[in-house]
Amino acid sequence: MRIMRIAYISYYFLPVDHIGAGSPMHYTANAYGRHGYQVTMFSPYSQRAANALYKIIQVPVGVINRTFPIAWNMRSQDSDGFYLLHAAGDDYWMLGKKRPYHIGTFDGSCFADIQRTAGDSRKLRRCYLFAPKSIGNQSNDDEPATNTRKHSFP
Numbered sequence: 001m002r003i004m005r006i007a008y009i010s011y012y013f014l015p016v017d018h019i020g021a022g023s024p025m026h027y028t029a030n031a032y033g034r035h036g037y038q039v040t041m042f043s044p045y046s047q048r049a050a051n052a053l054y055k056i057i058q059v060p061v062g063v064i065n066r067t068f069p070i071a072w073n074m075r076s077q078d079s080d081g082f083y084l085l086h087a088a089g090d091d092y093w094m095l096g097k098k099r100p101y102h103i104g105t106f107d108g109s110c111f112a113d114i115q116r117t118a119g120d121s122r123k124l125r126r127c128y129l130f131a132p133k134s135i136g137n138q139s140n141d142d143e144p145a146t147n148t149r150k151h152s153f154p
Contacts, residue, residue, distance in 0.1 A: 010088040014049040
């Protein structure tokens, strides 16, 4: 029997995550693993949680403005052999690139954060992060799953 290989892209995941966004990525990747899929997590971090059921390929991002280089650098990663590409919003530079079937998880709280965050500079930063993630979901082969938390984080 041939094992389905899944490529998963996430900037955040456990144990490195400090804001809560990585928990769903970690647990979803582990759920894939428990169902017999072979999962490879592409991330800027090489450390993985003790209970991780996936392997990690570290994607270089540099030291300044680390959020955007992961999406750009994913363009050079080899996706041959993967049946599915599951991205957590860090895939917006892959639009038009040859890749496996592509689905995404979009953290809808980003838009809620823009509405509820005090201070113009914080709102601007949220917009700066929300726009490319929205564009990335336009490249999905199916509708994205959305998390629409009603609270925001500082």
